[in-house]
Amino acid sequence: MEKQREQWGSRVGFLLAAIGSAVGLGNIWRYPYIAYENGGGAFLIPYLFALLTAGITILILEYAIGHRKQGSAPYSFSQISRKMEWLGWWQTLIAFVIMTYYSVIVGWTFSFAYFSLGLKWGNDTESFMLDHFLKFAGVSGDIWQIGGINLSILLVVTLIWLVVFIVLYKGIKEGIERANKILLPLLFIMLIIITIRGITLPGAEIGLNALLTPNWSKIADPQVWINAYGQIFFSLSIGFGIMITYASYLPKRSDLSNNAFIAAFANSSVEFLAAIAVFAALGFLAASQGVPVENVVQSGIVLAFVVFPQIINQLPAFNDLFGILFFGSLFIAGFTSLISIAEVCVASAQDKFRLTRKQAVSWITGLGFAISILYTTHAGLGYLDIVDRFINNYGIVLAGLVEIIILGWIFKLSVYREHVNLVSDIRIGYWWDVCLKVITPIVLIGMTGYNLYQEFFVSPYGDGAYTTGQLITFGWLLVFTVLIISFFLQRIRWKQEERFEQ
Amino acid sequence: MSTSAWILFFIGAGIIWGGLCVSLLIALRHSRKKNGSTHR
Numbered sequence: 001m002e003k004q005r006e007q008w009g010s011r012v013g014f015l016l017a018a019i020g021s022a023v024g025l026g027n028i029w030r031y032p033y034i035a036y037e038n039g040g041g042a043f044l045i046p047y048l049f050a051l052l053t054a055g056i057t058i059l060i061l062e063y064a065i066g067h068r069k070q071g072s073a074p075y076s077f078s079q080i081s082r083k084m085e086w087l088g089w090w091q092t093l094i095a096f097v098i099m100t101y102y103s104v105i106v107g108w109t110f111s112f113a114y115f116s117l118g119l120k121w122g123n124d125t126e127s128f129m130l131d132h133f134l135k136f137a138g139v140s141g142d143i144w145q146i147g148g149i150n151l152s153i154l155l156v157v158t159l160i161w162l163v164v165f166i167v168l169y170k171g172i173k174e175g176i177e178r179a180n181k182i183l184l185p186l187l188f189i190m191l192i193i194i195t196i197r198g199i200t201l202p203g204a205e206i207g208l209n210a211l212l213t214p215n216w217s218k219i220a221d222p223q224v225w226i227n228a229y230g231q232i233f234f235s236l237s238i239g240f241g242i243m244i245t246y247a248s249y250l251p252k253r254s255d256l257s258n259n260a261f262i263a264a265f266a267n268s269s270v271e272f273l274a275a276i277a278v279f280a281a282l283g284f285l286a287a288s289q290g291v292p293v294e295n296v297v298q299s300g301i302v303l304a305f306v307v308f309p310q311i312i313n314q315l316p317a318f319n320d321l322f323g324i325l326f327f328g329s330l331f332i333a334g335f336t337s338l339i340s341i342a343e344v345c346v347a348s349a350q351d352k353f354r355l356t357r358k359q360a361v362s363w364i365t366g367l368g369f370a371i372s373i374l375y376t377t378h379a380g381l382g383y384l385d386i387v388d389r390f391i392n393n394y395g396i397v398l399a400g401l402v403e404i405i406i407l408g409w410i411f412k413l414s415v416y417r418e419h420v421n422l423v424s425d426i427r428i429g430y431w432w433d434v435c436l437k438v439i440t441p442i443v444l445i446g447m448t449g450y451n452l453y454q455e456f457f458v459s460p461y462g463d464g465a466y467t468t469g470q471l472i473t474f475g476w477l478l479v480f481t482v483l484i485i486s487f488f489l490q491r492i493r494w495k496q497e498e499r500f501e502q
Numbered sequence: 503m504s505t506s507a508w509i510l511f512f513i514g515a516g517i518i519w520g521g522l523c524v525s526l527l528i529a530l531r532h533s534r535k536k537n538g539s540t541h542r
Binding site for chain 1: 503504506507508509510511513514515517518519521522525526528529532533
């Protein structure tokens, strides 16, 4: 007989956890650059269109799947059709791969918060990051040479995994919900302080002008629309089982559509706020160096760990404090997302292999930690670069695409629409079906086509950064292995009667 | 900042932050109406 599945303690708890999952590193270091590169203020039009037609619609669908089936991604899809279980495993394995390197980046942010004390990175921040901290130069760019383990990074990553273990071990209400209830408000406060400090810096208006001045000609560029959908897709934590898992812990009478609106708008609010803070700070850096903003604009790892330390060095006062606030907010954003990614794997393992929560958490965090050691090596940055690109472009996007095509065209979407309308305050209409069946698949197919074109005809990593053998091993082989293991896991029998055993 | 940048800032902030406020208000109104169930 099935026991009662664990549930969130309150609606606020669920919402904070869902927002904590969606708000990640990408909100702070990806969105500002994407907005700037794709039309500045004009980017808001494709961005908002993508938010309404893809972001919120897929979020509602995933909430509906998890809430209706009350199980992890593999269990939920197996309940829709026995032949669809592999899709849940595909999403779970994608989450597993992501958490192994995401934990290492979260570790870097923790280390850099510490380095902020006394500005330990010195004046040459690029060489500090690559040579001193990551020791990437030691492998001369050849990632076949693993190089050895960075013990200081390994130590921090061990600490991160230990905290993830404790949070997950304590369960949904006492662990994940409580952690998010503390960390999310703290993140908002820190981001507001950073933004206020950023916009009051000399030169901030130069950066904000660069971010918000519209380039209307970009609106006609299909690439801009693909980038807008990509940003929404990667930012909202959709397509790899997180929202299905989180919604499965909701009580039966839970509003789904309004929760999706709140989570999506909160995620975008943080992105928008972060973009203002980042570009105000970039404007300050450009002004203090006497160069145009385009000379200092970066995204991702370079923005966070090379450019921001430069900005912090240049600040007139409270440099250490600003550094701790910036890297602290990156840490919180990353950590709350990491918990949600790991929970996808824990829930799947618990459901399928009738493990207790404690056993599942021990297995998943233990395995995750063991594999994450690979990214703490001197060549780790190279592995991370390839794995991140492939698992995002040919993992998350394809899994999300397959999910909406199968549910939209083979099964009845109206079942989920009716389920949502039965329990929600905001009723969703036929527009939801149109968005999921037509608009979003077209854009995701376009996005995949563009990514494949880039992969084969334009080197997205810079010429000669990686050999074909390295891209096949850490990219294509990984993507196909994940898919093959998913089908293999589908063949293992369920023991449903003990699915919720504690 | 230029005028167009200001206008787009207010439009973006209005829709995104406004959308968040409206959805939060709906949730608050319904939770008061359905007092007794914290999840709706």
